[in-house]
Amino acid sequence: MSQSERTSVPVGERLRAHLAIARLDHSIKNLFVLPGVIVPLSVDPALFNVGLVRKLVLALVSITLVACSNYVINEVLDAPFDRLHPIKKNRPAARGLVSTPLAYVQWLVMMAGGMVIAVTLSKLFALAALTLWIMGCLYNFPPIRTKDVSYLDVLTESINNPLRMLLGWYAVTSVLIPPVSLLVAYWMIGCYFMALKRFSELRELQQEGDHGVAGAYRASFRRYTPESLLVSVVFYASTAMLFLGAFIIRYRIELILSFPLVALTMAIYLRLAFQPESAVQNPEKLYREPLLMASFSATVLVMGILLFLRIPRLEQFFLPTLPTTTSSSQGTFPATGLSPAQERPVVLARRDGAVRGRTEGTGMEAAETEVTGAEPA
Numbered sequence: 529m530s531q532s533e534r535t536s537v538p539v540g541e542r543l544r545a546h547l548a549i550a551r552l553d554h555s556i557k558n559l560f561v562l563p564g565v566i567v568p569l570s571v572d573p574a575l576f577n578v579g580l581v582r583k584l585v586l587a588l589v590s591i592t593l594v595a596c597s598n599y600v601i602n603e604v605l606d607a608p609f610d611r612l613h614p615i616k617k618n619r620p621a622a623r624g625l626v627s628t629p630l631a632y633v634q635w636l637v638m639m640a641g642g643m644v645i646a647v648t649l650s651k652l653f654a655l656a657a658l659t660l661w662i663m664g665c666l667y668n669f670p671p672i673r674t675k676d677v678s679y680l681d682v683l684t685e686s687i688n689n690p691l692r693m694l695l696g697w698y699a700v701t702s703v704l705i706p707p708v709s710l711l712v713a714y715w716m717i718g719c720y721f722m723a724l725k726r727f728s729e730l731r732e733l734q735q736e737g738d739h740g741v742a743g744a745y746r747a748s749f750r751r752y753t754p755e756s757l758l759v760s761v762v763f764y765a766s767t768a769m770l771f772l773g774a775f776i777i778r779y780r781i782e783l784i785l786s787f788p789l790v791a792l793t794m795a796i797y798l799r800l801a802f803q804p805e806s807a808v809q810n811p812e813k814l815y816r817e818p819l820l821m822a823s824f825s826a827t828v829l830v831m832g833i834l835l836f837l838r839i840p841r842l843e844q845f846f847l848p849t850l851p852t853t854t855s856s857s858q859g860t861f862p863a864t865g866l867s868p869a870q871e872r873p874v875v876l877a878r879r880d881g882a883v884r885g886r887t888e889g890t891g892m893e894a895a896e897t898e899v900t901g902a903e904p905a
Contacts, residue, residue, distance in 0.1 A: 537625055545620035546627075546634055549603035550596040553812045558591055560689055562828075563714065564696025568704050570780075570835035575700055586645050587653065587699035591692065593642030594657050598664030600635045604628060605668050612745045614736070653698040660691045676747035679760065682726065686718030709775040716768035720794065721811070723764055724801040727757040728808045765794060781843055782834040789827040796820045 537545075565584065569576055603621040610622035620626050639661050646654040667675050667684055674684040690711040697706050731754050733742040743750040772790075776783045796819055800808050807813045815821060 542625060542627065545623075545625035546630065548620045549600050549626060549631065550634070550638070551599040551603075551812075552592075552596065554595070554599060555592050556812055556815070557595070558588060558692070560692040560714075560718075561587070561591065561696030561699075563710070564693035564698075564706070565700055566832060566835060567706075567710070568697055568700045571704060572701070580700065583649055583699050587649060587695060590642045590645035590649070590653075590657055591660075591695050593638045593645070594661050597635050597638035597642065597661060598668070600631055600638065601664065602668050604631045604635075609745050612741060613733075616745075650698055650702045652702045653695060656691055656694040656698055660688060660695070663687055663691065678748045678751040681748045682719050682722045682760070682764075686715055686722045689718030690715045707775055707779065709771045709778070713768050713771035713775060716764050716771065719764040720761060720768060721797065721808075723757055723761045724797060725808050725811070726752065727754055727761065728801045728803075728806045730754060730757065731802075732804065732806075732809075761798070777846075780835060781846060782837055782839050783831060784842070784846075785839075786827060786831045786834055789823065789830055793820070793823040793827050796823050 603619060604626065606616075607619070607621040607626075610616040610619050616622060621631070642657060642661075643654065646657040663684060666672050667681075675681045693711065693714050694706060697704075726748070729746070730742055730749050730752055733745070733749070734754070769790075773784075796817075797808065800806050800817060800820065807817055
């Protein structure tokens, strides 16, 4: 579109373009806040009340505004590169339908609106929301512009996953400390999805014959190859499952029963990445993939149920069979005198520096201990 054509864009069409660059359809990604809501509620169901529903609605509005602010600036700064892409060249900013000065105002206003709401919820929620916005700036703005650096683009974009989880968590409580193992697992799962998106994009662009287009469109593609991206996918998936396993073993052994569904969902997603014009390149369109949606829904449902379910026999099945540093020579725990088969530690860390430990005994009364200065993992 020429300069004269851009200035003659009708007001109605320009307004629709500015609404489009906010990518409200990407709000489906706000589902990533759910683990941050469900996990603390599974630990302390008393946190659920009428006031929480109001807080969650406000939190959702705040997250949407901050995320949309990042999308706006992404559209504006990526417009010159999107014009080189066979599909993204049709985006409003790439077509010249967007007023750049007005887009910058839109970017700041949406961020400010999201932060005003965030501050009313809690300081930690506001800090997480601000970090989400800052990461969007680092990802898009030169000279840092991490999206142009191979591997760093995946790592910095995917950090939004644990940030969204923290936003859900701090909308529920600012007292309980989220486990590091769960945050890292969530980050690496995001890296798995993002690396497959990059793989699908690069593979499709290269199949069109002009390898130079890929590097011109996205600078990180100058160093990526389909093979290197698939290798990174294996690393991210392995790391995610390692830390998810650490969380499960320490906090909620019942979740181990959901592993087959988790693996199935990841396998289906991997298969989709090899399809032409894959929905993996546009995650907001993944709802059109019935098999993936069925597997994902079943995974979420089963994990949600298992978070609130206790299966003592499962704990017995996974009892250690080798000596451990926590057992005495008589095979008992010094703290309570119970045998390993009788103890099941459940740790609840609080932000006041204390850790409340509850030991679930088999056929015995629960014993409680309090340790100061302990950190969750």
